[in-house]
Amino acid sequence: MSLILESVGFGLITAAILAISAVGFTMQFAITNVLNLSYSGVMISAAFIAYGLNVVGLNIWLCLVMAGIYGAVLSFLLNRFIFRPFQRRNAGAVGMVIVTLAVGLVLTNLTLAFGGPDNVSYTLNNGPTFTAGPFVMTAIQLAEIALAIVTMLGVHALLKFTRLGKAMRATAANLSLARASGIRTERVIAITWLITGFLCGMAGTVFAMDSGSFGASSIALFLVVIIAAAVVGGVGRPYGAMAGALIIGVVMEVSASIISADYKEAVAFVILLLVLALRPEGVLVRTSRA
Amino acid sequence: MKARKTASSIGTGVPVHGSRKRSRVLRAAGVGAAFTFSLASVAASAGASTRASSPASSGGSVVIADLSPFTGPDAALGPGYLAGCFSASYVIDSHGGINGKTIQCKVFDTRGDPADAVPAARQMFASTQNLFMVVGPTSDEASAVVPIINAQKTVVFSGTGQSEFDKSPFPYFFRLTPPDIDTAYAMIAAAHFRYHYKKVALAFGNDIGSQTFVSPAIQAIKTLHMTLASNVSLDLTATSYRSEVAKIVASHPDVILTEALGPADAIFLSEVKQLNGGKMIPVLGTSATIDPIWYTAVAAAVGAQTLQNNFAAATLGIENSGPAYRTFAAAIIAEKKNISNYTKYLTHPQTLHFYDAVTLAALAAVEAKSNVSSEYKKYIKPIANGVPGATVVTSFAEGVKLIKQGKAIRYIGPGGPTNFDKWNNSSVNFQLDKYGPGGSTVLLGSVPNSEIKAAAG
Numbered sequence: 225m226s227l228i229l230e231s232v233g234f235g236l237i238t239a240a241i242l243a244i245s246a247v248g249f250t251m252q253f254a255i256t257n258v259l260n261l262s263y264s265g266v267m268i269s270a271a272f273i274a275y276g277l278n279v280v281g282l283n284i285w286l287c288l289v290m291a292g293i294y295g296a297v298l299s300f301l302l303n304r305f306i307f308r309p310f311q312r313r314n315a316g317a318v319g320m321v322i323v324t325l326a327v328g329l330v331l332t333n334l335t336l337a338f339g340g341p342d343n344v345s346y347t348l349n350n351g352p353t354f355t356a357g358p359f360v361m362t363a364i365q366l367a368e369i370a371l372a373i374v375t376m377l378g379v380h381a382l383l384k385f386t387r388l389g390k391a392m393r394a395t396a397a398n399l400s401l402a403r404a405s406g407i408r409t410e411r412v413i414a415i416t417w418l419i420t421g422f423l424c425g426m427a428g429t430v431f432a433m434d435s436g437s438f439g440a441s442s443i444a445l446f447l448v449v450i451i452a453a454a455v456v457g458g459v460g461r462p463y464g465a466m467a468g469a470l471i472i473g474v475v476m477e478v479s480a481s482i483i484s485a486d487y488k489e490a491v492a493f494v495i496l497l498l499v500l501a502l503r504p505e506g507v508l509v510r511t512s513r514a
Numbered sequence: 515m516k517a518r519k520t521a522s523s524i525g526t527g528v529p530v531h532g533s534r535k536r537s538r539v540l541r542a543a544g545v546g547a548a549f550t551f552s553l554a555s556v557a558a559s560a561g562a563s564t565r566a567s568s569p570a571s572s573g574g575s576v577v578i579a580d581l582s583p584f585t586g587p588d589a590a591l592g593p594g595y596l597a598g599c600f601s602a603s604y605v606i607d608s609h610g611g612i613n614g615k616t617i618q619c620k621v622f623d624t625r626g627d628p629a630d631a632v633p634a635a636r637q638m639f640a641s642t643q644n645l646f647m648v649v650g651p652t653s654d655e656a657s658a659v660v661p662i663i664n665a666q667k668t669v670v671f672s673g674t675g676q677s678e679f680d681k682s683p684f685p686y687f688f689r690l691t692p693p694d695i696d697t698a699y700a701m702i703a704a705a706h707f708r709y710h711y712k713k714v715a716l717a718f719g720n721d722i723g724s725q726t727f728v729s730p731a732i733q734a735i736k737t738l739h740m741t742l743a744s745n746v747s748l749d750l751t752a753t754s755y756r757s758e759v760a761k762i763v764a765s766h767p768d769v770i771l772t773e774a775l776g777p778a779d780a781i782f783l784s785e786v787k788q789l790n791g792g793k794m795i796p797v798l799g800t801s802a803t804i805d806p807i808w809y810t811a812v813a814a815a816v817g818a819q820t821l822q823n824n825f826a827a828a829t830l831g832i833e834n835s836g837p838a839y840r841t842f843a844a845a846i847i848a849e850k851k852n853i854s855n856y857t858k859y860l861t862h863p864q865t866l867h868f869y870d871a872v873t874l875a876a877l878a879a880v881e882a883k884s885n886v887s888s889e890y891k892k893y894i895k896p897i898a899n900g901v902p903g904a905t906v907v908t909s910f911a912e913g914v915k916l917i918k919q920g921k922a923i924r925y926i927g928p929g930g931p932t933n934f935d936k937w938n939n940s941s942v943n944f945q946l947d948k949y950g951p952g953g954s955t956v957l958l959g960s961v962p963n964s965e966i967k968a969a970a971g
């Protein structure tokens with residue numbers, strides 16, 4: 225029993241990383257209408273940018289910020305020069321998926337080419353280990369959870385209390401109407417790429433910090449787990465992504481202690497399939513009666 | 515009426531600022547760059563030529579293909595075999611080459627996956643007219659590619675320890691590394707007889723090459739009346755093993771036996787240290803864990819001192835002194851521009867054994883006066899095992915000199931004596947290594963064959 229409770233604690237750590245990743249991913253889709261499968265490529269390349277800075281002596285938390293800035297700039301440029309032009313030529317949803325997939329492969333292979341095939345680790349101090357009942361966490365893991373909470377609160381504040389957030393919600397709800405209402409949707413979309421790109425870069429660095437050792441191919445399957453978290457919460461819904469991350473993260477880790485760790489990712493996909501079958505709009509969305 | 519939000523609606527009515535032509539050019543440039551980078555990355559993963567022919571000999575070159583993982587979780591393995599090829603080819607080319615031909619070491623990346631290995635093997639044969647031999651297939655891909663190589667009547671020296679090759683039906687297949695079953699016995703024997711551990715946890719990667727250790731290890735634990743504390747399989751694609759580690763820590767083992775390549779062991783062992791209150795549980799690894807790439811990843815994750823104090827590996831016995839070793843070491847140093855982290859390969863067991871493999875094949879080709887596998891293959895075993903009256907040689911140069919005098923030779927290289935059985939498998943001795951400062955390898959002692967036999971039951 226204590227093993228199961230301990231794994232709930234592990235699930236919270238996984239959920240924290242997933243939350244930062246999934247919220248950025250789902251916001252991108254909601255506002256820009258791009259199902260961005262290059263998301264993991266940006267994440268891992270950001271992780272290596274952070275590693276490069278860490279190797280020359282920069283503190284890991286500053287590296288995290290720099291990786292976020294890198295993610296923001298890269299995502300903005302990818303949209304400006306690749307995604308947007310394809311959208312303007314009416315590439316279609318499937319076409320855009322293929323484009324983003326291709327970009328993701330290029331990014332991952334470039335990361336492999338420049339970063340090398342070896343696995344690397346950040347120089348960071350995990351800090352003391354804290355034990356509270358069955359829960360065991362290091363200081364760094366607690367910091368990751370805190371960062372995820374702060375990020376979620378920041379996203380909530382942005383969407384709820386700022387004009388930009390209102391404009392983002394309006395653009396996500398109905399692009400044409402938002403434009404007709406005077407919202408500069410192109411600008412909103414560009415800023416969305418910057419903000420979600422920052423989240424993406426940060427998420428990649430947190431992912432790598434948590435891994436302990438990572439390489440260019442480390443993130444291969446993680447994108448599917450991110451998508452699972454986003455879908456479980458309701459595609460295009462940031463609050464849903466937060467809930468989805470929590471559900472997926474905890475269930476994955478608890479299943480590893482009950483069944484076998486080999487089936488961790490399979491459990492995430494089973495949850496995804498169940499949600500798609502039973503509640504395709506997501507767990508947080510209230511369905512209205514016809 | 516609620517407007518449908520479609521992908522096409524985003525572009526509708528949006529003014530295009532600036533020149534349409536400039537946008538088209540930019541777009542074309544972006545797509546072209548992406549395509550070019552994609553091609554480059556695909557090319558990088560396919561056959562990559564390395565080490566241009568030395569001008570020491572005339573008459574063209576032959577190719578030795580390293581068909582093993584250079585990317586993916588087992589990316590640490592390929593460079594070790596390649597270092598063996600480079601060092602052997604340096605020595606051989608410096609003494610006239612193989613029947614006048616210099617050696618080109620060429621990489622064919624299998625990515626550690628049979629699905630990628632088969633196309634890589636087919637590409638190897640399609641693109642290489644002068645293929646002399648193949649080195650490397652590991653346990654990840656050997657089952658898939660060895661039949662292909664054998665069908666092409668090409669000599670292959672493989673690094674696989676899979677038991678299906680213990681009685682190999684492939685006459686062109688040679689193995690200088692021990693079966694994984696023997697490695698597992700050696701690990702348990704070391705745990706029991708040397709360290710007197712009682713409770714053993716097993717944590718092996720879920721790839722083919724690592725899982726072959728599990729069954730014989732469990733059998734040996736029972737035979738020696740030890741206790742299996744826990745047995746977890748590590749998914750090489752996972753980014754965290756906290757639940758697996760919690761199970762292991764809760765079972766209070768005296769030692770953890772492991773082989774999980776890529777970032778897996780680094781992540782796993784760092785989480786063991788975290789969840790065990792900052793203390794490392796002693797670890798015993800396989801020969802694949804005596805590797806500079808493995809060391810770099812794990813030392814960075816758990817700390818070099820922690821690794822030095824808590825880790826040992828049951829690995830292939832090698833000679834790290836004597837004339838054979840000195841020739842090998844000088845060759846590695848001479849080839850340092852081609853071998854990244856070259857100092858770490860000076861005592862790398864797989865590098866030494868593949869150096870011997872190339873040297874054996876080269877001597878066999880000189881004996882046969884032919885670089886064609888089907889013609890020189892039959893000389894490999896007599897040169898390796900020796901025949902009555904054979905003179906022992908420790909280098910290619912010595913061997914060629916005596917062959918040209920019509921004398922029988924037995925080659926014993928830095929990997930130690932070879933004893934091929936009728937299935938072209940050679941038995942080896944085992945030794946225990948640990949890591950010293952800077953990732954150097956320190957010999958702790960041998961694992962006596964009597965203890966391995968006791969573990970085997």
